[in-house]
Amino acid sequence: MSLLGDLLAHNREFVSNREYEKFETDKFPDKNLAVLACMDARLVELLPQAMGLKNGDAKLIKNAGALVTHQWGSVMRSLVVAVYELRAEEICVVAHHDCGMRAIDPARILANARERGVSAETIATLRGAGIDLDSWLKGFDNVHDSVRHTVATIRSHPLMPKDIPVHGLVIHPATGQLDVLVDGYAQA
Numbered sequence: 001m002s003l004l005g006d007l008l009a010h011n012r013e014f015v016s017n018r019e020y021e022k023f024e025t026d027k028f029p030d031k032n033l034a035v036l037a038c039m040d041a042r043l044v045e046l047l048p049q050a051m052g053l054k055n056g057d058a059k060l061i062k063n064a065g066a067l068v069t070h071q072w073g074s075v076m077r078s079l080v081v082a083v084y085e086l087r088a089e090e091i092c093v094v095a096h097h098d099c100g101m102r103a104i105d106p107a108r109i110l111a112n113a114r115e116r117g118v119s120a121e122t123i124a125t126l127r128g129a130g131i132d133l134d135s136w137l138k139g140f141d142n143v144h145d146s147v148r149h150t151v152a153t154i155r156s157h158p159l160m161p162k163d164i165p166v167h168g169l170v171i172h173p174a175t176g177q178l179d180v181l182v183d184g185y186a187q188a
């Protein structure tokens with residue numbers, strides 16, 4: 001069976017067995033928390049359990065590297081909506097050691113795209129249109145600097161209220177240990 005077929009077969013069992021009942025909650029986060037975390041597969045269950053978060057506790061926003069790459073992009077919008085519409089009162093940025101976005105090589109990604117059928121003309125057209133693919137694909141060199149920068153970007157956003165603590169953390173992807181880089185209470 002295909003992966004999607006497997007997912008759907010599991011889903012039919014899940015629903016018919018009413019396994020959803022233990023997850024029932026509402027859209028407002030019980031801990032009034034929004035978390036921006038990396039999409040790393042090791043963190044799927046580890047991150048919420050290591051943070052003591054259960055279903056309904058937090059707004060969880062994930063992307064590659066736990067980054068805010070644009071002041072007016074979807075991550076920042078999600079955080080603003082979480083604060084004003086969904087009762088988030090604190091924000092945690094949670095990056096991790098051994099992140100795939102550290103020292104990522106835009107040239108390698110573009111070479112892979114070429115091998116997968118994206119034409120050189122397409123890439124040239126994008127560059128010609130002013131899209132800086134190398135910056136767009138770049139990750140970060142140092143996870144600590146990255147978290148501090150992301151926290152500062154969120155804190156300084158013109159639509160983010162100044163009394164929202166924005167914490168910066170790094171999680172170990174094997175043990176789940178959290179290290180605090182930025183204590184949002186000290187800054188809010």
Ligand SMILES: [Zn+2]
Nearest residue numbers: 038040099100
């Ligand atoms: Zn990562």
